[in-house]
Amino acid sequence: MSEILEITLRTIHISATATLLATLWSIPIGSLIALKNFPTKQLIKSIFNALMGMPTVALGLILYLLLSSSGPLGSVNILFTPLAIIIGQALLITPILISLTTNALETIDPEIKDLARTLGASETETSLTILAEAKAGVVLALIASFTRAFAELGVALSVGANLRGGTRILTTAIAMEVQRGQIQHSLTLTAILLTIVFATTITTNLIQTRRRT
Amino acid sequence: MRKTNLLWITALIVVVVGSVAGTALYIKAFSKERLMISTTTSLFDTGLLDLIETQFESEYPIDLNFISVGTGLAITHAQRGDADLILVHSPTQETHFLVQGYGLCRKIIAYNYFAIIGPNEDPAKINGLTDTSQALSKIVEAGRNQQASWMSRGDDSGTHTKEKQLWAEADYNWTQIRNEDWYQETGTGMGGTLKTANQFQAYTLTDMGTYLAYYKEGIINLKPHVTQAEQLLNVYSAIVTNKTLHHNVNFDGAITFIKYLVSAEGQQIIADYGKSEYGQSLFHPAVTLLKENTDPTTAQWIKDYAYFDGNECPPQYWNDHPELYQ
Numbered sequence: 001m002s003e004i005l006e007i008t009l010r011t012i013h014i015s016a017t018a019t020l021l022a023t024l025w026s027i028p029i030g031s032l033i034a035l036k037n038f039p040t041k042q043l044i045k046s047i048f049n050a051l052m053g054m055p056t057v058a059l060g061l062i063l064y065l066l067l068s069s070s071g072p073l074g075s076v077n078i079l080f081t082p083l084a085i086i087i088g089q090a091l092l093i094t095p096i097l098i099s100l101t102t103n104a105l106e107t108i109d110p111e112i113k114d115l116a117r118t119l120g121a122s123e124t125e126t127s128l129t130i131l132a133e134a135k136a137g138v139v140l141a142l143i144a145s146f147t148r149a150f151a152e153l154g155v156a157l158s159v160g161a162n163l164r165g166g167t168r169i170l171t172t173a174i175a176m177e178v179q180r181g182q183i184q185h186s187l188t189l190t191a192i193l194l195t196i197v198f199a200t201t202i203t204t205n206l207i208q209t210r211r212r213t
Numbered sequence: 214m215r216k217t218n219l220l221w222i223t224a225l226i227v228v229v230v231g232s233v234a235g236t237a238l239y240i241k242a243f244s245k246e247r248l249m250i251s252t253t254t255s256l257f258d259t260g261l262l263d264l265i266e267t268q269f270e271s272e273y274p275i276d277l278n279f280i281s282v283g284t285g286l287a288i289t290h291a292q293r294g295d296a297d298l299i300l301v302h303s304p305t306q307e308t309h310f311l312v313q314g315y316g317l318c319r320k321i322i323a324y325n326y327f328a329i330i331g332p333n334e335d336p337a338k339i340n341g342l343t344d345t346s347q348a349l350s351k352i353v354e355a356g357r358n359q360q361a362s363w364m365s366r367g368d369d370s371g372t373h374t375k376e377k378q379l380w381a382e383a384d385y386n387w388t389q390i391r392n393e394d395w396y397q398e399t400g401t402g403m404g405g406t407l408k409t410a411n412q413f414q415a416y417t418l419t420d421m422g423t424y425l426a427y428y429k430e431g432i433i434n435l436k437p438h439v440t441q442a443e444q445l446l447n448v449y450s451a452i453v454t455n456k457t458l459h460h461n462v463n464f465d466g467a468i469t470f471i472k473y474l475v476s477a478e479g480q481q482i483i484a485d486y487g488k489s490e491y492g493q494s495l496f497h498p499a500v501t502l503l504k505e506n507t508d509p510t511t512a513q514w515i516k517d518y519a520y521f522d523g524n525e526c527p528p529q530y531w532n533d534h535p536e537l538y539q
Contacts, residue, residue, distance in 0.1 A: 070293040082239045083236070180260070
């Protein structure tokens with residue numbers, strides 16, 4: 001039982017950290033794409049949209065080859081550690097965060113931007129105003145990213161390797177128990193995974209709707 | 214509105230603090246001496262290595278980490294310097310691995326037998342045969358008459374390599390029969406292949422450990438038809454990654470672990486594993502058998518199958534550890 005708890009906490013931690021890390025660059029990039037006009041805007045949006053469908057096993061393989069001892073980043077020595085999974089998941093969800101953020105900001109009435117400017121807001125302040133207006137969409141982007149990271153298998157297996165007490169997370173443990181023929185264990189872990197996914201989504205919804213009441 | 218913002222900010226602080234604290238914990242945890250072992254799924258999936266890990270870690274300050282993959286990927290991990298030690302069961306691939314200079318200090322640790330399993334009704338009539346070549350030719354015959362089919366791992370694993378050898382011994386050209394209708398490849402691990410074979414009620418080659426686990430759980434109902442033949446011998450070895458190729462290899466840790474595996478204690482764990490759960494041992498210890506020739510027939514089978522240059526590891530690969538072979 002304590003092993004299941006350990007795996008669950010590790011999974012939450014890894015995916016939450018990955019989401020946080022990806023937020024650091026994805027929200028600014030997403031805002032830039034949404035609020036600025038530049039010639040390659042549509043092309044860049046298309047690229048990030050396409051990358052949302054990146055197969056996790058493909059990204060996992062690329063990262064394994066990069067982080068492997070014989071790979072270009074081998075000297076960093078983080079292959080088969082939770083750090084490798086965090087970075088992998090952060091990269092995996094970056095296109096989702098960027099695309100959904102861009103989308104959320106673009107739906108905000110452009111007049112708000114003009115209004116903020118007229119009231120003397122700087123460029124950054126204007127962006128923050130629009131971000132605040134688009135909060136619901138940005139939160140959705142964060143939740144979608146977190147759950148995608150939380151439920152992915154390919155990256156965690158390739159760069160984490162499902163090490164007991166080290167990099168074993170819910171999805172890799174489910175895959176392992178299925179492989180071992182322990183269907184009952186797999187179902188228990190699956191139930192935990194789904195419960196957390198639902199709990200996250202429902203809690204966020206509750207907090208969001210409070211605002212309207 | 215204000216209350217909502219407060220909730221968000223609290224959530225954010227919790228996430229940030231939790232993330233940073235957890236990450237710091239990982240960095241600390243991984244500064245401990247780590248031994249990475251890439252292993253064939255058939256050893257790992259039975260749970261044997263979990264037991265060995267618990268015992269070993271209670272006696273040595275080394276953190277064992279098992280990566281469960283097929284023999285093919287295990288060898289790739291070692292070649293790239295991502296594993297310190299491999300546990301595999303494919304003598305031809307192992308020989309190649311040593312000769313190419315990637316591995317050192319090979320040690321045979323255990324053996325068991327593969328089995329040819331298939332539907333209970335046994336449409337190819339192979340039950341009880343002791344010659345795999347004869348059994349396979351009957352399966353081919355039944356397959357060509359559309360009465361039976363064969364499911365192959367098709368993934369370059371140790372089991373798949375064994376299967377190809379068996380076809381060759383039975384005088385079939387594997388590259389040719391794999392294109393016939395009755396022959397199918399799953400490209401997945403042993404578990405996936407067993408489930409697919411069960412779905413189509415096909416014959417397949419399996420290791421006994423995975424088979425028993427699946428059979429006991431009621432996931433499959435296929436029955437073993439050919440077992441314990443010399444041609445079905447399955448020999449497991451440990452090989453250390455060559456430290457001169459990859460400087461980060463934990464060579465001393467790997468030697469310590471091999472010595473534990475071949476010690477009386479390690480061999481006893483292997484001998485006992487599975488008895489209480491399946492009523493039979495899943496693996497048989499090989500060290501005493503080979504050293505003292507306690508069972509000359511089996512010892513000779515192992516030597517014929519898994520030795521090369523008349524040795525489990527020719528002296529040029531001993532790397533100053535002759536004590537492993539005395």
